[in-house]
Amino acid sequence: MSVLAPPKPSRAAPAPREPRRLGFSQRAGRWDVKLSPYLYISPFFVLFAVTGLFPLAYTAYVSVHDWNLIGGQGDFVGMANFADVVQQPRFMTALRNTFSIFLLSSVPQVLAAIVIAAVLDANLRARTFWRMGVLLPYVVAPVAVSLIFSKLFADESGLINAVLGGLGIDAIRWHADVLASHVAISSMVNFRWTGYNALIFLAAMQAIPRDLYEAAVLDGAGRVRQFFSITVPMLRPTIIFIVITATIGGLQIFDEPRMFDQLGQGGSDRQWMTVTMYLYELGWGSQKSFGKAAAVAWILFLIIVVIGLINFAITRRISSASSAPKPVTSGGKR
Template structure:
């Protein structure tokens, strides 16, 4: 009995077809084009953002004035000099006070206005455009208008208080009233802008949630607290961080609150940016001004991180 054995030899696979130049260019386009689309932003940011920031750090380590330019390397002496001045700490306290009086009510009122605009209102487009009008007005115009409102002698608010039998408020002399007046300007300009951001996020919430909650007997307030607020966690974090950055960098409103732009006779509403401006362009000491700028930058980063961690922790507790 014979067995026929055949040996089969495996044939090599056929060579892969060579890609044409057009196919290679098409693959490169798919791989590289997304980076090319976003590169203009990073290029411009590197030129007008990152480079000035790093250059400011370099300037803060030197004696530097407007006329003589770069001087000797002094290390951290500029930071020590700034931290040793009472005006710096006073400006820091004023900045934090105005920041709290503006940012916290701003976010709360923006949420309430957005909830009202999200309801079935007549002429909704008109109302939504109307809340953005204060943001379009120039900060100088806002400051001039509110200067008349908060005038010490002939201000409209003091005249109204006098008609009601109350004593006039010294808006430009006392610290807390001046902070309230400046915070009112900030809230007037930015509340509507933040309300539209919240409104856009609210409209992305599925309406089925509200219908199911209404069937279960939940009222408007319960729906707002249990559905709307938890669904806006990411947006609230974004608005809080942007409000923190803007609130700590406030400059236009306190500078235009009187005709001198120094932050008051006793610097009772001088902010860190006004203090920085006075050192840089008043005293012509760019080294110390750069040190103040970097201290302000670190303060913004620190408070931004704290806000982010706090809101994320609150959100995680609510999700449980």
């Protein structure tokens, strides 16, 4: 006959522990980890809100009012300022000149900057000297550059026409012809900004892994093939950045065309007057209409946004076709 063991006494469930309260120092440590990154970047956004967003919003408010430089704020006119500005022939002329100068300066500028950066990335003697040398034009004040180039491209006594005359070529009317004036102003922009963009491309090129070039050399690829198959695809983010910044700066050009002659009005027929110069003429010229000037500023802002988005989409689509470098041989086989 089996004897049953006495049942074991059941243990009572442990009482739930009260949650531990964090001390002030521990809470401060957690807040520091979570909030410190936002505090570090907050000065930029605060300054941008004060110097960027507020003027942009205030300009929109001014653009819908009959605002005069002397009389101050007038009646609410809605979109009348925009409609009046768009119908002005000078606005269309300024828009044409802006796009022409932008294309003549930005496209050659980006291409030349990539080539110069590739040369500076090679094993040159006194590399630091050459790299600092390409940045010197950027340090020169834009007013000084404009004054020097306006003399170089003078119609009667300019150095460029003197050289052309020595070659048997007729003198070019740099301040009278539309295309010639755009070429002269674009040369100023390219002179100032090509070296700056070249250093940005150079920094991106130096971040490319060197073993990719070593593998390409073992496969028999030359320098040109390495440039188009490795360097250019790896520069995709930098190219997008340079194109967007060049678009913003090119459409806002003011100093170079303003100082191209002594009057600063964009020529007798406004043949090189840009949109920003037209904005200045509306606000501080004979009309002194801040409302119309603000409308031009907002039209230019919208144009820059649209062109920037188009440039971003195009460059991203083109570069995504060759987003990663592929080992190549001299015969083109992988």
